[in-house]
Amino acid sequence: MTGAEVRSVLASGTVLGRTILDSIGETPLLELPRLASAIGLPSGTRLLAKAEQLNPGGSVKDRLALTLIEDAERSGLEPGGTVVEATSGNTGISLAQAAAVRGYRLIVVASTKVSQEKIRILRALGAQVHVTPNVPHGNPNHYTEVAKRLAAATPGAVYLDQFHSTANVRVHEEHTGPELLEQARQLAGRLDAFVCGVGTGGTFVGVATYLRRASPRTKVVLADPSGSVLAGGGQFRSYLVEGIGDDAPPPLFDPALVDESVVISDRDSFRFALLAARTEGLLIGGSSGNHLAAAAEVALRLPAGSVVGTIFPDTGRNYLSKFFDPEWCAANGLAGLHEDGGR
Ligand SMILES: Cc1ncc(COP(=O)(O)O)c(C=O)c1O
Structure with a gap:
C-alpha cells in the first residue's frame, strides 16, 4: 500500500478507535461454500453466518x-x-x-x-x-x-440483569438485525431463513423482530440443544453446549416469533464446529456449531438455491479444553468425534 492509500483507509474511519469498545459490531457476514459442499447441500444453496466471534471480546455479547x-x-x-x-x-x-x-x-x-x-x-x-x-x-x-x-x-x-434488560433486545433489533439483512441482500440478494438459538433471547428476539418488519418473507427458525425445553419438547435433560437453551423459557423470549424449531444434539453441535474449523478455517464455539447444524437442516429442506443465515455467537478459543480436545470428548460420551474430522 502506498502512503496515500494508507492515509485514505485511515481517513475512512474504519480502522480508527479510541478504545477497544470502538471496534465492537459491524462484523462480517461469511459465506461457507466449502462446508456447504462437504455436507452435500445442493449447489446454489447458500449458507451465511454473521461472525460475532470477531468482536474484540470474542462474542456477540x-x-x-x-x-x-x-x-x-x-x-x-x-x-x-x-x-x-x-x-x-x-x-x-x-x-x-x-x-x-x-x-x-x-x-x-x-x-x-x-x-x-x-x-x-x-x-x-x-x-x-x-x-x-x-x-x-x-x-x-x-x-x-x-x-x-x-x-x-x-x-x-x-x-445488570441481562435476562430482563430491554437493551438486550434493542441492540440486536437496532444493529445486528439490520447489519445481517443488509449484508445478506448485498451478498445473495435476499434472506430466506434466519436460524438462531436462545440464551437470554436477546439476539434471537432482537434480530427476529427486525426481520418481521424489514423482511417478512424470511422464515425464523429456533435452534435448540437437545435436552433444552425451549423448542417445546418434554423434560429438561442437561447437555454440554454452552450459552443456549434452558430448563425454562427466559423472560425475553417470545415464542410467537418462531416459525419452526430444530433440535440439535451435542454431538452434531460439536461436529459442525469441528467441520467449520476444518473446511472454512473458522474457530467457533459449540452454540455456533449448533446454529450451523440447524441451518444445514433447514437449507436441506428448502428449495435448492435458498439463502440461509445464522449467527456465530462466540469463538472456539473458549472451548479448547472442551470439545476441541479429543480426551474431553471421550470422557463426555463423544468418543470418535475427532476421528472423522467432524465429517
Ligand atoms: C456462547 C453463547 N451462545 C449463544 C448465546 C445466546 O445469546 P442470547 O443471550 O442473546 O440469547 C450466549 C449467551 O450467553 C452465549 O454465551
Whole structure:
C-alpha cells in the first residue's frame, strides 16, 4: 500500500478507535461454500453466518455490555461503582472489557458448566468471579439468584440483569438485525431463513423482530440443544453446549416469533464446529456449531438455491479444553468425534 492509500483507509474511519469498545459490531457476514459442499447441500444453496466471534471480546455479547453499563449509569451507578452480572461467561467477558475502560468494578457469577477458558479470561480482565453449582432455576444456588444476593449485599452495586434488560433486545433489533439483512441482500440478494438459538433471547428476539418488519418473507427458525425445553419438547435433560437453551423459557423470549424449531444434539453441535474449523478455517464455539447444524437442516429442506443465515455467537478459543480436545470428548460420551474430522 502506498502512503496515500494508507492515509485514505485511515481517513475512512474504519480502522480508527479510541478504545477497544470502538471496534465492537459491524462484523462480517461469511459465506461457507466449502462446508456447504462437504455436507452435500445442493449447489446454489447458500449458507451465511454473521461472525460475532470477531468482536474484540470474542462474542456477540460485546454489543450488549456497554449498553447495559450505560443503562445502569442512568439508573444511578456511581463513578467507580460496582456492577454485578450472572452469565454463561461471554457477557461477563464483554462487561469486563467495558468495565475496565469505564472504570467500574465487576463481579461475575457463572456456573460450573462455564469453560475454564472463559473463567480465566474474566479473571485476566480483572473481574471477580464466583462459580456456582450447575443447578436448575428455582434453586437458591442458581447463578442468577447468587448474583442478585451479591448485588444486594454490596453497597452501591447495580445488578445488570441481562435476562430482563430491554437493551438486550434493542441492540440486536437496532444493529445486528439490520447489519445481517443488509449484508445478506448485498451478498445473495435476499434472506430466506434466519436460524438462531436462545440464551437470554436477546439476539434471537432482537434480530427476529427486525426481520418481521424489514423482511417478512424470511422464515425464523429456533435452534435448540437437545435436552433444552425451549423448542417445546418434554423434560429438561442437561447437555454440554454452552450459552443456549434452558430448563425454562427466559423472560425475553417470545415464542410467537418462531416459525419452526430444530433440535440439535451435542454431538452434531460439536461436529459442525469441528467441520467449520476444518473446511472454512473458522474457530467457533459449540452454540455456533449448533446454529450451523440447524441451518444445514433447514437449507436441506428448502428449495435448492435458498439463502440461509445464522449467527456465530462466540469463538472456539473458549472451548479448547472442551470439545476441541479429543480426551474431553471421550470422557463426555463423544468418543470418535475427532476421528472423522467432524465429517
Ligand atoms: C456462547 C453463547 N451462545 C449463544 C448465546 C445466546 O445469546 P442470547 O443471550 O442473546 O440469547 C450466549 C449467551 O450467553 C452465549 O454465551
